[in-house]
Amino acid sequence: MKFEDIEVEDVDFGAMLEESFKKEEQGGNLTEGTIIKINEEENQAMIDIGRKNEAIINLDQLRDKESGEVAFKEGDKIPVVVTGNRNERPVVSYELAKKRAAMNEFISEYDDEQEYIIEGVITKKNKGGYVVECDGLDFFMPRTLSYISPKTDPMGKKIKALIVKVDKDKGSVIVSRKELIERNKAKTQEVVEKLLESKEPVVGTVKKITSYGMFVDVGGIDGLVHYSQISHKGPVNPSKYFSEGDEVNVVALDYDKKKRHLSLSVKDANPDPWENIDEILETGDTVSVVVSNIEPYGAFVDLGEDLEAFLHVSEISWDKNVKHPKDYINVGDEINVEVIEIDKENRRLRVSLKSLFPKPMEEFAKNHKVGDVVKGTVSSVTDFGAFVKIDSVEGLLHNQEISWDKSKRAKDVLSAGDEVEVKIIKIDPDAGKISLSKKALEESPVEAFAKDHKSGDIVTGTVKDKKDFGVFIALNDTVDALIRTEDLHPLKFDEIEPGQEIKGVISFIDPKKDQIRVSVKRLQRQEEREAMKHLNDGDEGSMTLGDLIKDKLGK
Numbered sequence: 001m002k003f004e005d006i007e008v009e010d011v012d013f014g015a016m017l018e019e020s021f022k023k024e025e026q027g028g029n030l031t032e033g034t035i036i037k038i039n040e041e042e043n044q045a046m047i048d049i050g051r052k053n054e055a056i057i058n059l060d061q062l063r064d065k066e067s068g069e070v071a072f073k074e075g076d077k078i079p080v081v082v083t084g085n086r087n088e089r090p091v092v093s094y095e096l097a098k099k100r101a102a103m104n105e106f107i108s109e110y111d112d113e114q115e116y117i118i119e120g121v122i123t124k125k126n127k128g129g130y131v132v133e134c135d136g137l138d139f140f141m142p143r144t145l146s147y148i149s150p151k152t153d154p155m156g157k158k159i160k161a162l163i164v165k166v167d168k169d170k171g172s173v174i175v176s177r178k179e180l181i182e183r184n185k186a187k188t189q190e191v192v193e194k195l196l197e198s199k200e201p202v203v204g205t206v207k208k209i210t211s212y213g214m215f216v217d218v219g220g221i222d223g224l225v226h227y228s229q230i231s232h233k234g235p236v237n238p239s240k241y242f243s244e245g246d247e248v249n250v251v252a253l254d255y256d257k258k259k260r261h262l263s264l265s266v267k268d269a270n271p272d273p274w275e276n277i278d279e280i281l282e283t284g285d286t287v288s289v290v291v292s293n294i295e296p297y298g299a300f301v302d303l304g305e306d307l308e309a310f311l312h313v314s315e316i317s318w319d320k321n322v323k324h325p326k327d328y329i330n331v332g333d334e335i336n337v338e339v340i341e342i343d344k345e346n347r348r349l350r351v352s353l354k355s356l357f358p359k360p361m362e363e364f365a366k367n368h369k370v371g372d373v374v375k376g377t378v379s380s381v382t383d384f385g386a387f388v389k390i391d392s393v394e395g396l397l398h399n400q401e402i403s404w405d406k407s408k409r410a411k412d413v414l415s416a417g418d419e420v421e422v423k424i425i426k427i428d429p430d431a432g433k434i435s436l437s438k439k440a441l442e443e444s445p446v447e448a449f450a451k452d453h454k455s456g457d458i459v460t461g462t463v464k465d466k467k468d469f470g471v472f473i474a475l476n477d478t479v480d481a482l483i484r485t486e487d488l489h490p491l492k493f494d495e496i497e498p499g500q501e502i503k504g505v506i507s508f509i510d511p512k513k514d515q516i517r518v519s520v521k522r523l524q525r526q527e528e529r530e531a532m533k534h535l536n537d538g539d540e541g542s543m544t545l546g547d548l549i550k551d552k553l554g555k
Contacts, residue, residue, distance in 0.1 A: 030100045033080045033092060035072055045070075047080060047092055055082065055090035062094060100171075103137050107168050116163040118175060122154045130154065132161060132175060139163070145176035184220075191219040192262060195252035201269035206246045214238040216250055216264055223262035225250060230266050231305055240334070241304030243288050249279075266305075273305040274347050280305075281339050281349070286356060291333045299325045301337065301351060309349035311337060316353050318360050318392075329353075360392040365429045367391075373441065378418040386410040388420060388436055395434030397422060404439050404478070404514075445478035447511040455506050456526075459518060463500045466493075473502055473518065480516070481506075487519035 033047040036054055045062060047055040057080065064071045072078060079101055080092035110116075120134030122141075129142040141161055148154050161175035162183075195202065195218065204216035204223070213226040225248075228235045242248060249269040255262050273280060281287070289301035289309065298312040316328050329335065341350035368374065376388035376395070385398040397420070399409045414420065426435035453459070461473030461481055470484040471493070483504060485493055491502065504518040505526055 030079060030081055030097055030104075032077055035074050035076050035078065038070060038072075038074055040070075047078075049080060049082070049090060049092065051090060053089045055080065055092040056086060057092050057094060099136055099138065103171060103173070106137060107166055107171060107173065110163075110166045110168075110173075112166075117160060117180065118163065119158070119160045122157050122159065125155065132159065137173075139173045139175045141175045141177060145174075145178045147178040147181050188221050188260070191221050192252065192255045195219075195262075196255060199251060201249040201251050203247055204250045204264070206242050206244050206248060209239050209242065209244060211237070214242060216248060218250060218252075218262075218264070221262060223250070223252070223264040225264045225266050229253070229264070229268070236304070240290050240302075241288075270305060273307050274344065277307075277342060277344055281342060283339055283342060285339045286336055287339060287351070289335060289337055289351065291329050291331050291335065294325050294329065294331055296324055299329060301335070303349070307349065309337070309339070309351040311351050311353060315340070315351070315355070318354050318357065359429075361429050361432045361434075364391060364393045364434070365427050368424060368427065370424050370427060372424045373421060374424065375419060375421050376436075378414050378416050378420060380416055381410050381414055383411070386414045386420075388422060390434075393434060395422070395424070395436040397436040397438060401425070401435075401437035401439055404442060404444050444511060444514050446509070446514045446516060449475065449479045449516070450509055450511045453506060453509065455509055457506045458503065458523065458526075459506060460501055460503045461518065463496055463498050463502060465498070466496065471496055471502070475516070475518075481518045482516070483518050483520060487517070487521050489521040490524065491520055 031049055033049040033055060035045055036048050037046040038059070039045065040059070043059045044056050045059055047057055049055045059070060062070050062072050062078075078094055079097040080094055081096040081100055082090050083093045083096060084091045118132065118134040118139060120132040120139065122130045123133045123138070124131035127143075129140055129144075130146060130148070132139045132141050139161070143150075145164070146154075159177055160180055161177040162180045163173060164176045164179060165174040167173075202218055204218040206214055207217050207222060208215045211227075213224050213229070215222045216225055225238070227238055230236050230238050230241060248266055250264040250266055251269045253263040253265050253268070270276070270280075287303055289303050291299050291311075292302045292308070293300040296313070298310055298315075301309050301311055303309055311325075313322055313325055316322055316325055322328070335353060336356060337351035337353050338355045339349065340352045340355065341348075343349070374390050376390040378386050379389045379394055380387045385396055385402070387394045388397050397410065397414075400406070402408050402410055402413060420438065421441060422436040422438050423440040424434065425437045425440060426433070428434070459475055459481075461475045463471055464474050464480060465472040468485075470482050471488065472480050472482055475481050483502065487504075487507065488496070496502070502518075502520060503523060504520045505523040506516065507519040507522055508515065508517040510516075
């Protein structure tokens with residue numbers, strides 16, 4: 001809408017706007033100044049604006065809002081507006097200059113073909129109208145376009161207004177609250193007439209809930225649903241059934257033009273909640289309910305509108321050890337739950353409380369990774385290990401992860417309530433399992449052994465055990481090694497006895513896996529290679545091949 005289409009007094013609104021700033025903007029020209037000197041003690045700076053005397057400015061205008069430090073330095077150029085004089089020196093404002101520059105930029109980018117609605121606060125007034133501040137910009141609203149009674153004090157009032165004229169030459173923008181209000185009146189009348197004529201349910205949004213009912217926005221108009229129009233059960237407290245922001249079905253009952261009062265009904269829009277349950281609820285919806293009854297196996301909750309749902313004890317908490325719902329909820333509690341089943345045929349609803357909370361295992365997996373070292377509390381000790389509680393989840397510390405000393409078990413070293421430091425070695429969110437290790441925080445015997453030994457070293461061990469796949473030998477008090485059956489040659493598996501000493505070569509050593517393998521067969525080959533190398537060297541006094549063979553045969 002163009003400014004010339006509105007009937008207003010024949011006045012110069014641009015002049016009125018300028019008049020509103022006259023006292024604080026003497027001169028009022030936007031100019032560029034150069035900071036000559038910054039005086040922290042006097043909290044002011046000297047600005048060269050091309051006049052005989054330098055201008056002064058309060059340093060507070062040049063400080064960073066967060067740090068409080070001066071954001072400029074001597075020699076910087078800044079935009080300023082002259083606002084007065086002090087002892088023959090001009091006084092300038094950087095803040096007003098920024099505002100003036102911002103308004104100039106707004107005006108230069110203004111599009112006559114677009115409609116602009118501002119929301120601001122009335123900050124000044126004069127005989128011709130009001131100044132409305134919006135996002136740091138000042139707009140002028142003539143009194144005839146304000147829709148404000150002369151008897152009221154609108155200062156500080158937050159309003160919406162429509163931009164009706166932009167004068168690029170004078171740098172002024174005129175807004176009209178009257179035009180916006182009259183538009184809204186016309187729109188309200190149009191929407192109300194359609195609502196009353198159709199009598200069909202429409203979707204509204206709950207804006208405010210009171211003790212006598214709730215206000216619902218339908219098509220941009222607020223209507224009142226009296227508490228007697230909420231439920232077929234009779235007058236109820238709407239806060240027990242709805243929350244602000246909820247969408248509800250309503251029908252229009254009446255409209256009082258004088259009071260501009262629209263009466264709505266939720267009850268008449270929903271004759272039977274189960275007839276259109278699919279429109280009201282969907283699986284996955286989060287709803288506010290009131291606990292109406294509690295049993296050992298679960299709780300019944302009231303959704304309002306004659307709808308009741310069942311909250312099974314298993315859906316109350318992720319804690320698998322819920323003994324009774326009363327440990328978590330009470331009759332009369334208002335809680336949020338998620339709809340997990342809608343059985344329209346049997347008129348049955350099931351809801352869940354725990355599904356609104358993150359799964360503890362998933363949260364744990366987000367915040368932790370394999371290899372992390374954490375502290376936990378032993379919650380229980382079993383024959384196979386101990387369960388350790390970390391945050392809100394439990395991990396298993398198996399017996400084999402207690403110590404490198406394989407004789408130690410969880411029961412030997414831990415008790416319920418002990419604090420223990422462990423390393424996470426596996427996280428399986430799908431299975432809901434966490435594996436922990438205490439021994440992983442200690443140096444393994446194989447790691448210590450590997451510091452002084454490597455693959456190819458000749459070692460001697462004592463037979464500890466025999467398996468189908470090989471023989472275990474003790475290299476020292478804490479380190480064992482495996483000689484696989486195929487690596488025993490020329491020794492015979494059946495002739496090996498516990499306690500027997502066997503000499504071999506380290507063929508594999510992995511400190512991380514705590515594994516060492518020894519080979520007798522490789523020892524034989526290695527000795528032969530060394531003998532051949534010694535023979536090929538041809539040193540004087542060296543043994544001949546025949547001598548070597550005799551030596552091997554013991555002849």
